[in-house]
Amino acid sequence: MPDIIADIAVNVPLKQLFTYRVPAALKDEVVVGCRVSVSFGRRSTIGVVVGVKKGQAEDLKDIKKVLDTQPLLTEGLLKLLRWAADYYCHPVGQVLRSALPADLGSEKSKTRIITEPCYCVTDANVVLRGTLQREIFSFLSQHEFAGLAVIREKFPSPYAILKRLVAMKAIAVEEREVIRDPFLNIKITDDKCLTLNDAQIKAVDSINTSITEKTFQGFLLHGVTGSGKTEVYLKTVQQCLEEGMQALILVPEISLTPQLVARFRSRFEKHGKQIAVLHSGLSAGARYDAWREILRQKIDIVIGARSAIFAPLENVGLIVVDEEHESSYKQGEGFRYNGRDLALVRAQQQNCPIILGSATPSFSSYYRSELGILKRLSLDQRAHAGELPDVEIIDLKEHPNDGEISNPLIEAIQQSLEKQEQVLLLLNRRGFSPFLLCTDCGESFHCPNCEITLTYHQSAGHLRCHYCDYTEPVPTSCNKCQGLNIAPEGAGTERLEQELGELFPSARIARMDRDTTGRKGAHQKIMDAMLSREIDILVGTQMIAKGHDFPGVSLVGVLGADSILNFPDFRSAERSFSLFTQVAGRAGRTGGGKVYIQSYNSDHYALICAAQHAYRDFYQQELPFRQELNYPPCGHLVNLIFSGNNNHQVRSAAQQFSSALQSIANGVEILGPSPCPLSRLRGKSRYQILLKSTERPLLRHCLNRLEDIGLKIPRQVQLHVDVDPLDML
Ligand code: ADP
Numbered sequence: 179m180p181d182i183i184a185d186i187a188v189n190v191p192l193k194q195l196f197t198y199r200v201p202a203a204l205k206d207e208v209v210v211g212c213r214v215s216v217s218f219g220r221r222s223t224i225g226v227v228v229g230v231k232k233g234q235a236e237d238l239k240d241i242k243k244v245l246d247t248q249p250l251l252t253e254g255l256l257k258l259l260r261w262a263a264d265y266y267c268h269p270v271g272q273v274l275r276s277a278l279p280a281d282l283g284s285e286k287s288k289t290r291i292i293t294e295p296c297y298c299v300t301d302a303n304v305v306l307r308g309t310l311q312r313e314i315f316s317f318l319s320q321h322e323f324a325g326l327a328v329i330r331e332k333f334p335s336p337y338a339i340l341k342r343l344v345a346m347k348a349i350a351v352e353e354r355e356v357i358r359d360p361f362l363n364i365k366i367t368d369d370k371c372l373t374l375n376d377a378q379i380k381a382v383d384s385i386n387t388s389i390t391e392k393t394f395q396g397f398l399l400h401g402v403t404g405s406g407k408t409e410v411y412l413k414t415v416q417q418c419l420e421e422g423m424q425a426l427i428l429v430p431e432i433s434l435t436p437q438l439v440a441r442f443r444s445r446f447e448k449h450g451k452q453i454a455v456l457h458s459g460l461s462a463g464a465r466y467d468a469w470r471e472i473l474r475q476k477i478d479i480v481i482g483a484r485s486a487i488f489a490p491l492e493n494v495g496l497i498v499v500d501e502e503h504e505s506s507y508k509q510g511e512g513f514r515y516n517g518r519d520l521a522l523v524r525a526q527q528q529n530c531p532i533i534l535g536s537a538t539p540s541f542s543s544y545y546r547s548e549l550g551i552l553k554r555l556s557l558d559q560r561a562h563a564g565e566l567p568d569v570e571i572i573d574l575k576e577h578p579n580d581g582e583i584s585n586p587l588i589e590a591i592q593q594s595l596e597k598q599e600q601v602l603l604l605l606n607r608r609g610f611s612p613f614l615l616c617t618d619c620g621e622s623f624h625c626p627n628c629e630i631t632l633t634y635h636q637s638a639g640h641l642r643c644h645y646c647d648y649t650e651p652v653p654t655s656c657n658k659c660q661g662l663n664i665a666p667e668g669a670g671t672e673r674l675e676q677e678l679g680e681l682f683p684s685a686r687i688a689r690m691d692r693d694t695t696g697r698k699g700a701h702q703k704i705m706d707a708m709l710s711r712e713i714d715i716l717v718g719t720q721m722i723a724k725g726h727d728f729p730g731v732s733l734v735g736v737l738g739a740d741s742i743l744n745f746p747d748f749r750s751a752e753r754s755f756s757l758f759t760q761v762a763g764r765a766g767r768t769g770g771g772k773v774y775i776q777s778y779n780s781d782h783y784a785l786i787c788a789a790q791h792a793y794r795d796f797y798q799q800e801l802p803f804r805q806e807l808n809y810p811p812c813g814h815l816v817n818l819i820f821s822g823n824n825n826h827q828v829r830s831a832a833q834q835f836s837s838a839l840q841s842i843a844n845g846v847e848i849l850g851p852s853p854c855p856l857s858r859l860r861g862k863s864r865y866q867i868l869l870k871s872t873e874r875p876l877l878r879h880c881l882n883r884l885e886d887i888g889l890k891i892p893r894q895v896q897l898h899v900d901v902d903p904l905d906m907l
């Protein structure tokens with residue numbers, strides 16, 4: 179009688195599956211999608227069952243233990259993940275691993291259950307004293323059990339009174355399990371009932387037809403900022419739920435898109451629909467809870483960032499990728515997948531439509547809509563009242579200025595402040611200044627681990643590396659010439675904030691960047707202050723360009739445009755156009771907005787097209803560059819990144835690979851090896867080889883043959899394969 183054997187995706191950095199024997203005692207438990215414990219080499223590790231079959235079990239090791247009573251990954255998801263492992267040339271065991279909640283990574287880890295003191299009213303007739311006592315008691319009466327965290331949100335220090343109330347036997351306290359607020363304090367707002375305009379109706383009808391027919395179709399929803407894309411998502415998701423299916427919504431980052439989450443909650447929770455929000459702020463336990471609820475198919479709508487594409491929904495009827503152009507859909511390390519691209523694959527595998535929405539679609543999505551692969555739906559007008567803002571480019575050659583802000587912009591800010599309107603200023607560089615310079619000898623200060631200057635953070639009082647977080651105290655003299663004249667060069671958001679303070683002493687100024695939003699809830703606080711008009715001028719990095727709807731903002735200024743335009747990457751024009759258009763879209767959401775972009779490159783097509791809100795013009799001017807050099811989307815790229823402590827070793831490994839590739843390449847250009855633009859990062863030397871081809875299969879073939887040759891790299895050198903790279907620093 180043949181034995182039962184199982185194919186296991188073991189969590190090791192190897193591409194193949196491994197076969198194990200299923201002991202008779204575990205016959206019923208070894209099910210596809212469950213985790214098992216197996217021995218691998220001399221150690222024990224975790225794997226996921228991807229197939230069970232009959233076969234010869236001689237020489238095979240036994241599966242030691244089954245860790246789950248139910249599969250954690252659905253069949254559909256397994257199919258997607260195995261496809262992804264193959265496409266992104268990443269070990270299948272690690273791919274499966276990264277789709278599971280972090281807590282399931284090792285055998286021993288147990289999901290932590292969070293408890294906290296919870297209070298409930300026991301005697302409603304007790305005589306109370308003092309306003310605060312009455313307020314807290316009345317708050318508790320409105321809840322069955324109120325956890326301390328919830329109470330503290332309303333009453334910052336309630337302990338003494340709670341203690342007193344317990345002593346009075348008015349309330350009781352007990353330690354109870356709580357699920358941390360899965361919605362990040364994102365509250366339900368009023369749900370406006372809107373009558374769709376013609377463009378919206380057309381889009382919704384088209385998508386709804388695909389939902390009803392359960393057919394795969396990719397839609398590119400190209401709608402200017404404020405054109406009512408979200409309303410299209412809501413209406414189509416509604417259709418999807420009415421058909422008895424589930425919806426999956428991807429957003430670049432939950433904390434930056436709270437308004438979208440709020441609108442989904444407001445629209446659907448009142449109809450008893452269950453929404454799960456997956457975001458990085460969730461504790462491991464809460465994340466695991468959400469995952470299990472999804473796995474039990476109790477959830478109708480999943481909203482989450484990149485990794486939510488792996489949510490184990492079984493019956494997906496619609497996928498939405500909001501702000502599809504965002505680079506945060508691409509995972510930058512480890513398993514370097516692109517959530518947007520995998521969303522397309524998932525939709526195709528599950529036979530459902532997918533909406534890619536953006537005001538500034540990625541170049542490749544627009545290209546595909548031109549080819550007819552994606553069906554383009556356009557919303558060209560803002561949905562209510564406001565026209566798109568008027569954008570003016572300030573030529574810095576004609577307006578030399580002492581500080582960071584040119585005179586026309588200073589005047590415009592002054593006028594906005596007088597009219598009590600809000601101002602948004604973008605400067606995509608945090609810190610006080612990007613480097614300190616010795617004005618005697620020209621020396622600047624570099625990170626000892628990375629090939630990059632240290633950013634001066636004045637308020638924190640140190641120099642910091644923005645790549646590895648290395649910090650050192652602010653130097654008083656130059657390392658090279660011992661000179662004492664050290665000056666900050668260039669400006670970051672911190673310096674801009676200071677300059678604004680001097681120019682507009684009575685204005686209320688705030689800053690939004692990674693330094694001011696590190697703490698939990700800090701980002702929301704700034705947003706709330708903006709909405710309640712407690713801020714006159716908000717300075718920030720690209721964070722301020724994302725998804726917010728600030729009705730009070732009438733003026734937007736863009737500073738430091740040149741460093742974005744001149745970024746050494748073939749996508750710099752696309753990124754600039756996108757960022758400038760997005761941030762400009764924050765102005766005058768209720769009409770009459772004005773935008774100023776300062777630049778020395780005032781005739782750059784990315785700037786001019788952004789100023790005219792002319793996506794198509796931009797596309798047509800950019801296309802020839804991509805075509806000429808076979809850059810995506812006209813060609814395809816794979817980047818091989820070699821890194822290690824020993825520069826010589828890394829370079830020679832990269833050279834060997836490059837020669838081997840040259841000899842097998844057919845229809846594939848092999849560029850390099852060359853040092854990465856960040857040639858040293860976190861103490862490691864880095865080289866890259868870029869593979870480029872107009873035909874994806876040829877690229878694939880080249881990589882496969884390289885594997886066949888079985889070229890070995892020294893153990894001290896790491897090789898990362900980045901398929902469809904976005905960031906090539
Ligand atoms: P986008 O996501 O395209 O930036 P939103 O969906 O946030 O745009 O819509 C912008 C604003 O327009 C919102 O305040 C929304 O309530 C409003 N809106 C959307 N559709 C309509 C409509 N058909 N009629 C009136 N107002 C609308």
Ligand code: ZN
Pocket residue numbers: 625626627628643644645646647648860
């Ligand atoms: Zn560093």
